[in-house]
Amino acid sequence: xxxxxxxxxxxxxxxxxxxxxxxxxxxxxxxxxxxxxxxxxxxxxxxxxxxxxxxxxxxxxxxxxxxxxxxxxxxxxxxxxxxxxxxxxxxxxxxxxxxxxxxxxxxxxxxxxxxxxxxxxxxxxxxxxxxxxxxxxxxxxxxxxxxxxxxxxxxxxxxxxxxxxxxxxxxxxxxxxxxxxxxxxxxxxxxxxxxxxxxxxxxxxxxxxxxxxxxxxxxxxxxxxxxxxxxxxxxxxxxxxxxxxxxxxxxxxxxxxxxxxxxxxxxxxxxxxxxxxxxxxxxxxxxxxxxxxxxxxxxxxxxxxxxxxxxxxxxxx
Amino acid sequence: xxxxxxxxxxxxxxxxxxxxxxxxxxxxxxxxxxxxxxxxxxxxxxxxxxxxxxxxxxxxxxxxxxxxxxxxxxxxxxxxxxxxxxxxxxxxxxxxxxxxxxxxxxxxxxxxxxxxxxxxxxxxxxxxxxxxxxxxxxxxxxxxxxxxxxxxxxxxxxxxxxxxxxxxxxxxxxxxxxxxxxxxxxxxxxxxxxxxxxxxxxxxxxxxxxxxxxxxxxxxxxxxxxxxxxxxxxxxxxxxxxxxxxxxxxxxxxxxxxxxxxxxxxxxxxxxxxxxxxxxxxxxxxxxxxxxxxxxxxxxxxxxxxxxxxxxxxxxx
Numbered sequence: 001x002x003x004x005x006x007x008x009x010x011x012x013x014x015x016x017x018x019x020x021x022x023x024x025x026x027x028x029x030x031x032x033x034x035x036x037x038x039x040x041x042x043x044x045x046x047x048x049x050x051x052x053x054x055x056x057x058x059x060x061x062x063x064x065x066x067x068x069x070x071x072x073x074x075x076x077x078x079x080x081x082x083x084x085x086x087x088x089x090x091x092x093x094x095x096x097x098x099x100x101x102x103x104x105x106x107x108x109x110x111x112x113x114x115x116x117x118x119x120x121x122x123x124x125x126x127x128x129x130x131x132x133x134x135x136x137x138x139x140x141x142x143x144x145x146x147x148x149x150x151x152x153x154x155x156x157x158x159x160x161x162x163x164x165x166x167x168x169x170x171x172x173x174x175x176x177x178x179x180x181x182x183x184x185x186x187x188x189x190x191x192x193x194x195x196x197x198x199x200x201x202x203x204x205x206x207x208x209x210x211x212x213x214x215x216x217x218x219x220x221x222x223x224x225x226x227x228x229x230x231x232x233x234x235x236x237x238x239x240x241x242x243x244x245x246x247x248x249x250x251x252x253x254x255x256x257x258x259x260x261x262x263x264x265x266x267x268x269x270x271x272x273x274x275x276x277x278x279x280x281x282x283x284x285x286x287x288x289x290x291x292x293x294x295x296x297x298x299x300x301x302x303x304x305x306x307x308x309x310x311x312x313x314x315x316x317x
Numbered sequence: 318x319x320x321x322x323x324x325x326x327x328x329x330x331x332x333x334x335x336x337x338x339x340x341x342x343x344x345x346x347x348x349x350x351x352x353x354x355x356x357x358x359x360x361x362x363x364x365x366x367x368x369x370x371x372x373x374x375x376x377x378x379x380x381x382x383x384x385x386x387x388x389x390x391x392x393x394x395x396x397x398x399x400x401x402x403x404x405x406x407x408x409x410x411x412x413x414x415x416x417x418x419x420x421x422x423x424x425x426x427x428x429x430x431x432x433x434x435x436x437x438x439x440x441x442x443x444x445x446x447x448x449x450x451x452x453x454x455x456x457x458x459x460x461x462x463x464x465x466x467x468x469x470x471x472x473x474x475x476x477x478x479x480x481x482x483x484x485x486x487x488x489x490x491x492x493x494x495x496x497x498x499x500x501x502x503x504x505x506x507x508x509x510x511x512x513x514x515x516x517x518x519x520x521x522x523x524x525x526x527x528x529x530x531x532x533x534x535x536x537x538x539x540x541x542x543x544x545x546x547x548x549x550x551x552x553x554x555x556x557x558x559x560x561x562x563x564x565x566x567x568x569x570x571x572x573x574x575x576x577x578x579x580x581x582x583x584x585x586x587x588x589x590x591x592x593x594x595x596x597x598x599x600x601x602x603x604x605x606x607x608x609x610x611x612x613x614x615x616x617x618x619x620x621x622x623x624x625x626x627x628x629x630x631x632x633x634x
Binding site: 160165168169170172173175176180195198201205208246249271 | 477478479480481482484485486487488489490492493494496497501502506507510511512513514515518522525526528530561562563564565566588
């Protein structure tokens with residue numbers, strides 16, 4: 001039996017379904033969860049969408065986002081089926097304290113965990129939204145405009161609106177179907193990329209003013225004083241390290257963010273084959289080949305120097 | 318007879334074909350021209366690709382770009398058929414001084430011109446590349462990897478890699494086919510957006526440091542001194558006015574660029590229904606609803622004030 005068929009057969013025999021996704025939810029997490037909830041509602045299921053953290057401003061255009069709950073007690077009554085989306089361990093969803101009668105995992109992250117009675121983990125999928133899209137079609141539910149907006153956002157978020165290497169023909173074909181069903185690419189792109197707070201943009205400009213590029217390595221920093229002056233928080237620095245990548249000669253881009261007690265958090269981005277996860281691992285951090293991070297307790301000048309040496313060492317291997 | 322069939326029948330009876338596109342060529346112009354040339358070569362035609370201006374750095378990854386000529390004399394020998402791409406008047410291609418035995422126009426810009434023995438002008442097409450893609454398929458030529466890269470770039474450039482409102486299901490389906498044929502979305506996006514000169518990025522940071530946002534209007538400026546200090550030119554400011562659009566509250570974004578003799582060139586960008594072409598027209602400039610420009614001879618403070626008033630007036634209508 002195909003895994004999707006098995007999932008459908010289990011889901012059909014249930015009345016109450018709890019859909020949960022990871023903390024610090026992103027577009028793929030929320031879009032996947034909300035589209036699956038809408039599809040299951042349309043075949044008569046009672047659903048709850050749970051995420052420990054509230055829906056970030058950026059995603060408050062997704063149809064149904066107001067139904068995302070951050071308190072779980074009500075949803076647990078009646079012993080629901082659990083579907084874990086875009087992550088594959090209870091810890092990632094802040095669910096480790098609870099017991100579930102039966103659980104299904106749908107995720108595209110690589111993993112070593114073994115949670116879930118049914119595990120559908122496909123690291124080749126560009127987004128969990130691609131898996132949910134195929135599942136919803138297999139269930140036989142009509143892709144409404146609301147479902148299309150959620151799925152398109154999920155896929156757009158995890159492929160950088162079709163700019164990353166995971167943009168396969170299947171991803172673009174899915175995009176075409178979802179636009180046909182009512183998703184508006186310009187509206188969604190504008191929600192994803194053009195809804196910054198003014199103060200966040202001020203922080204970006206401040207950070208860019210600290211930019212130094214040497215031997216293909218771009219380094220910026222954000223001190224606590226800069227956060228204070230602009231009235232911003234650590235979360236506001238998301239995507240900052242992508243900007244210096246616009247410069248052709250930049251191979252690695254780093255942002256050092258001061259967190260207090262002499263600790264700096266580094267976000268690294270790289271182009272092509274340069275594996276910044278290897279650098280992050282040296283400092284007990286982690287991530288992927290082209291996007292990784294670590295923490296370091298030292299002064300900024302030393303942190304910078306260490307990073308430059310680590311990148312050079314990587315290049316010499 | 319379908320217009321594409323008519324074009325194909327004319328093309329098949331010719332030996333030598335001159336493909337030309339507009340001055341200041343962009344991704345759609347070059348990608349369309351190079352893919353059509355490759356397709357016609359494969360059915361035994363001798364082709365020339367002419368553009369008065371040289372291929373910008375950004376597009377020097379397109380297969381065949383070295384074959385683009387900026388001197389036309391050689392190509393004119395033997396009285397070739399002319400195919401004008403991504404523009405529809407000889408003037409836009411700097412061809413007004415020459416006579417052609419027979420000419421075909423393939424373009425998606427709105428127009429009032431009437432040049433061309435066969436005119437295929439379709440403003441509904443998201444890119445000229447979409448029209449050329451369908452034409453190449455009608456000719457019956459295999460979409461090689463080189464053709465796919467050129468066509469994908471053409472379409473990606475004119476849809477902002479699938480972010481603009483012209484991103485239809487057909488556009489995404491074409492993208493899917495071209496990726497299947499060998500175009501790599503991440504490579505192409507990186508060529509389009511991540512090949513800036515360091516000095517151009519320095520100029521952007523300088524410009525951002527002048528940013529003021531008031532009542533939804535973002536204004537930056539670039540003085541001659543800033544160009545001088547960073548070693549940049551007027552062309553380096555392309556896309557600058559898009560950056561402040563990232564701020565949610567910004568409805569109109571303007572960059573004033575000092576050109577000398579007290580003249581400032583303004584580039585305007587707007588979101589949604591705000592028609593900045595109406596503002597540009599008041600100062601004898603022009604453009605489209607969401608992207609327009611004009612020149613003004615006055616001091617910067619006055620120019621700023623006039624713009625803010627014009628935007629407000631527009632809003633009150």
